[in-house]
Amino acid sequence: MRVVIAEDAVLLREGLAGLLERFGHTVVASVGDAPALVEAVTEHRPEAVVTDVRMPPGFTDEGLRAALELRAGNPGLAVLVLSQYVEQTYAAELLESGGGAGVGYLLKDRIGDVREFVDALDRVAAGGTVVDPEVVRQLLRRRRDPLARLTPREQEVLGLIAEGRSNASIGKELHVTEAAVAKHIANIFAKLDLPPAADGHRRVLAVLTYLKG
């Protein structure tokens, strides 16, 4: 997969590039600020972008804004946003872009778990949605309607969906059969009033409901 990396800390940028190349990806450009990111994507047309939230020139949320802008202009561009801390506002903005397909929001800490990190990037590139477990954990604390209607087990399953897990992976995590997972998910969709017609994106919609609290 062809990837563009945007990260202003040189050490981390080089490390990320090395990491991704080791797992067989091609880093076509690695840049240090938001304008350069937009330029690199326009020039190289990568399949995925890995970007930091806070970047020069303003050191606010340039990276996130650039990512949203790029997704608006390049449907199908997968974006994995790395953040130094959990920020629900940013996660929600990101997931709302393009219906949440092909986006991920992870804490920088997760880069250390190299295999999981690369898996997350693959899931995002395959059109999946990945939300950091820490965001999920915070959201679980706020049991607001309609989420209050979910059983603890269903909330757990929803949390794992938010992490971009497949039914098989969820089953393995919770030590239940895939059929049981499917049943939980059907209950979640019903309780969150998500009609079967929207099937393809129902998982994303469920996560969005979740994020908006």
Place this chain on the structure above:
Amino acid sequence: MLNRTALEALTRRPLPFLASAWPWRGAAYLAASAVPGLAAGLVVAAVAAGTLVSTALGVVAGLAALAVAAVVVAPFERLRLRLVDAVPVPRVRNRRGREAALAVMTLFVLWWIDLIMLSVTIGGPVVLALTPVLQGELAPLAGVLSTVAGVLLLPVAAYTITAWGGARGAMARAVLAPAQSELSEVLRSRARLVDAFEMERRRIERDLHDGAQQRLVSLSMSLGLAGLDLPEGSEAARLVRQAHDEAKRALAELRELIRGVHSQVLTDRGLAAAVQDVAGRSPVPVDVDVELPGRLPAPVEVTAYYVVTEALANLAKHSGAARGSVTGRVERGTLVVEVRDDGAGGADPARGTGLTGLADRLAVVEGRLSLSSPPGGPTRLRAEIPC
């Protein structure tokens, strides 16, 4: 007790007062009126000289001389005020105008009162004391008596001089900087302090983020990669995994620390998003209803954010509440933020520094804090900040 003005010094006990420098400073202050006296003399001379040619020229020359004298006398007045008043005079708007007014007052009235005051209070006792010398034909007894009276009157003169010097200084201060300006100066200096702290927090956050955090992420990544290459089950793999776990824990702790120091989302997205964020991290579920017309001035946002963070921390620690809520609105130019919970109540500003600290922070932006927390609850904390 610290005496910073001549008037304050008057309240000391007599001996320490008389032994102090204050009477001398008062005398020096009054004697310095010879300088504006000289300037006034030059103004009069200019008028007189001009009038010799024509009346109009006399007026013009007089006004010109007065203007020059005012410019010279004003800084002199400000300077000599330090003799009787060690408290710095705050900067105020229209400083030049106030100095000019003081200079005109001094030139026309004050200088000669000062000099008369000084010569009478000093001159009287001195003349009395020197009576035997000045009037040789006086009876010896009367001479001795008047000498004694003169010497005894000198301490009284010290009081008179210091009192007039102090009053004269208070008058000058009142013209140079009216009373409220000192209060607003205090408020401004507190606001500057808070700003400085805020800047410092941001700098620390930035340094941690750009330095320690990035290095730890890199370290964690290297350890993760190293773990891949080591044979499963080996001692080296175990140690690397242990180090990796430590690095991850350090990262998590650092993340919390950085967040506590400064809220980046507050800077980026404003109060509503930051409140949503901090409420999301509260262990007690908190409903957020903050609707604002847009971004508010930075000091207002920062103060309101601290109120909410502190209130939610208290809520989680002490209230025993099952649910809380935060509302925020701008009503008639005032940001009103309310934090409520359904807990046990009984929050007391007298205990602990949290609530007093909040009140102090609010005072800097001229805001108000009110708290209603009857035993048994509910607790309602309300902050109002003009914006």
